[in-house]
Amino acid sequence: MNADFLPEELLIATVADMLAGLRHVAVGAQSPIPGTAALLARARWGGALRVSMLGSETNSPFTDGGRELFDCASQGRIDAFFLGGGQIDGQANINLVGIGDYPDTKVRFPGSFGSAYLYFLVPRVILFREEHTARVLVPKVDFISAPGVSEESTYRKGGPHALVTGRCVFDFDDTAKRFCLQSVHPGHTVDEIREHTGFDYDTPDHVPETPAPDADTLALLRGDVADAVAERYPGFAAKIFGAANAA
């Protein structure tokens, strides 16, 4: 790993690149890296991007309570959202409920949040999960909180766009209904990703390295963006940017 930036900063910059040209990005619960990426994208494009961060006092435009985000999404007013998963499988199904035979789960996750709805309605859903292991990226999830793909007859305006992990970026191919390895983060290898991924996916002949954030991006990130994210995720901001600013 290049010593000039932290792994988290690479992930933030990578996700921010996926938001170029959008009008409105919403960020849900427990999403410090995607949330920071959205704020970075907004800063980079001069504020043209609207960022709505659930639970934030300074970056939430909503005045109609918890339902408003969801009503916005079903009207097509939100272009991108982020979802994670305790398990994610090769058809982009996500499991936020637990491992084992529900309801007798051996390992319990927090719950499905708004995933079972937003996955259908937000055009660009970016799956984000830092832990890239065969225990997270599984052949088939134990519980489908939200399905990656639906039958033709199902009303569906959105779905998986990409999966960003601590090791790589996968694209989701809507036609093949499979992931395809798009880039490998600096310091990681194609073979290592194969070894730590439980589901089957496509690998092109040439897989590029995920581009490192440039100096301008890092300056923006460690300045105004770090201050903005500290309001919603103080612990994360202190851990990442406290460290990055001290380096």
Place this chain on the structure above:
Amino acid sequence: MSDILTTVEDLAARIPDGAKLALAPDYSGCSMATIRALIARGVRGLHVVGVPSVGFQGDMLIGAGCVATLETAAVTLEEYGPAPRFTAAIKAGTLHMIDGTCPAIHSGLQAAEKGIPFMPVRGIVGSDLLKHRDDWTTGTDPFGEEDGPIVMVKAIRPDVTLIHAPLADRHGNVWIGVRREMMLMAHASRETLVTADEIYDGDLLADEKLASGTIPGLYVSAVAEARNGAWPVGLFGRYGGDEAHLRDYLERARTEEGFASYLDEFVHAPHAHKAAE
């Protein structure tokens, strides 16, 4: 109208065993003062509805054995990590879970607020959540404009909504600003019980600026003053969470004994549940 003002202990006494109790997430209005009083009075068999999720309120009530059923889109302590007593209760099989998703909970409450039996909701088709819900079903657009299946959720009608707000007045009006999930909860519930950091001297509905963010007293059964009543959780626009205290809670709540020591100190000790002041 002044009989609407009461004590935290009285609010707790008004929530019967087995009640369907709607609670807000940590970033909204949490009446932690009443949660402590409820635990102190030994409430049992609650059906807690997270609107749409619960945090520390849910974890503490579950840990204290007060909850039989939990209906929620998630249990989340956000940056603090997994909810320890919730996780332990799931492992022990002592909690009946009704797993949902945020907009379905909002829609169920909206049906109740309109006095209708169900509400259609987008998405959800193909989610395993649907397989485990006998109060959700799928149908089709009766007007025939769409072909595909659409999910319908039954109305959610809580017995009691319990919230904390920055301001309430002697008429039972409660100022919640833009945290209007609490408005929805109040509309949908049979009774709404409120603690407030401050009793506003006057009528919140008389001021146009405040009225737009105010739950009218017609929905509110009782109000108790509880300064810092959301502590140790934060209250929007007023104070943040008490991080040191919450970390101490998490550390102790990893074990049943540790959690019991937390309750002894902050709930069961004489006047402990008023510790916020």
